[in-house]
Structure formats: structure tokens, C-alpha cells
Amino acid sequence: MDPEYYYHTSFSITKKAARTTIFPHLQINFNLSLHKEYTNYLINFETGPRHLPLPLSHRSPSTALIIVREHLSFDDVQEAVGAAIGDSLRGHERSHAILLAWERLLGAFSPQEPLPKYVELDFDMDVWTRYWYVHGEGSDDGGGMVPAAEEEIRMLEECDVAEEERYCSICLEELGVALRMPCSHVFHGGCIKDWLRKSHYCPLCRYQMPTATTE
Known part of the structure; x- marks a missing residue:
């Protein structure tokens, strides 16, 4: 990749x-x-x-x-x-x-x-x-690169961030208002939306967002 x-x-x-x-x-x-x-x-x-x-x-x-x-x-x-x-x-x-x-x-x-x-x-x-460069490896046939469902992405809510959550783990830039995942991790809105449109896993803990094919 x-x-x-x-x-x-x-x-x-x-x-x-x-x-x-x-x-x-x-x-x-x-x-x-x-x-x-x-x-x-x-x-x-x-x-x-x-x-x-x-x-x-x-x-x-x-x-x-x-x-x-x-x-x-x-x-x-x-x-x-x-x-x-x-x-x-x-x-x-x-x-x-x-x-x-x-x-x-x-x-x-x-x-x-x-x-x-x-x-x-x-x-x-x-x-x-x-x-920042993102390299991918490993098998993705188990759903690694399956995007999250668009409806689930739209449902992510804005939140204020705590002192220990000052930086977005995707772009490494400082956070202001952010979007919070169901697993409680926070990211810039644009960063996490772009991410979830490629992979339904949380970038930090691998929590799985529902996909369009989730039954």
C-alpha cells in the first residue's frame, strides 16, 4: 500500500x-x-x-x-x-x-x-x-479498509476537549472543537471523517464503527 x-x-x-x-x-x-x-x-x-x-x-x-x-x-x-x-x-x-x-x-x-x-x-x-506519512500493512480483507456507514459518520457529535486531549492523533495538530467517537476518542472533524470513509476502525483503539454492510 x-x-x-x-x-x-x-x-x-x-x-x-x-x-x-x-x-x-x-x-x-x-x-x-x-x-x-x-x-x-x-x-x-x-x-x-x-x-x-x-x-x-x-x-x-x-x-x-x-x-x-x-x-x-x-x-x-x-x-x-x-x-x-x-x-x-x-x-x-x-x-x-x-x-x-x-x-x-x-x-x-x-x-x-x-x-x-x-x-x-x-x-x-x-x-x-x-x-505526516501514513503507511498501511497487514491484511485488510477482514474489514480493515471497509469504510464506516455514512449515516454513522454524520451522527458523530461535536464536543469540547479536556487538557489531556489537546491534540488530534491523526494530524497531530492542536484541537479546539472536536468530534468524539463512540469509544470516547476525539479528533478533528475533517480528520476523523476522512479516516472513517476509508476504514471503520478507530485509529487509536480499533473500535469498529458500523459499516454499510453491517447486518
Whole structure:
């Protein structure tokens, strides 16, 4: 069975104090820290899920340097930040990071005042991309990959989560409002619905949800 993978990217930007420079221009430094984390799950349809011993993480620091002499341009930000990101982000995630850098930069200056000269400004930009891979093994002819009945999925109820239930075990992200399984385990609504449309087992305890073929 080919592994399925999911990913989630989060961004944060911190403005640091400005410094003076001897050159008559505004210098902007986006200090990027690109983090990648990988988590592997093995789903054995006979024994249940477990983590694979393959935790991996990678961090790539880089700097986007922007020199502004007359006007602040989105094209300049897009070129500099895009080059600093490289191939670490693509598609929508890449566009999101560039747009966030541009919006944070606009917020640093008053539109009614001219851009300052002889100033060097730092922004620390952290980009976290988390990947999780789900590998399947074992026999599924006993019902492992039989989806739960759609009516049963729709009947799952929203609930608040306790402190010890802060994270969704499928995507590893923090929970807010969640859906609770009949076995009492909680997950993000989208995560558990996608899961149950492939397998009627609870990802944690292998509680069996009714299927469309259940008599």
C-alpha cells in the first residue's frame, strides 16, 4: 500500500528593533528560518496504529535582503523572499508566505509619511511545515479498509476537549472543537471523517464503527 501524506504549514513574523546605517536607503532583512518536521505512522490492520521510529527534522536559515531607495514594491518583496524560500515551499503555501511578509512590511510604516533613510530593519520569519506519512500493512480483507456507514459518520457529535486531549492523533495538530467517537476518542472533524470513509476502525483503539454492510 502506498503511503498517504498530509502537511500543515504555519507562519510567524517578529519585528526587531531598527538600526541606523551609513548608507542613504532603507534596508530590510527578512531572517527566515524554514523548519520541516516529518512524522511516520504505521497502520497495521491486524494490530492497530503505531509511530514508526523515523522522526526527522530539518532547519534551513536564510535571509531575504531588500534595499528600498524610492518606493516600496511588492515585486521586490516577492523576488527577495521567494528566492530565500527556494523550493522549501510551493504553490499556495509559498504565495501565503510572501504575502504575509508584504503585509507585515506595510504595517511597519505609516502611509502618510515618507519611507525612512539610513535605517536597517530586521524581521524574523519562522516557517514551520509539518508532514505526516501514513503507511498501511497487514491484511485488510477482514474489514480493515471497509469504510464506516455514512449515516454513522454524520451522527458523530461535536464536543469540547479536556487538557489531556489537546491534540488530534491523526494530524497531530492542536484541537479546539472536536468530534468524539463512540469509544470516547476525539479528533478533528475533517480528520476523523476522512479516516472513517476509508476504514471503520478507530485509529487509536480499533473500535469498529458500523459499516454499510453491517447486518
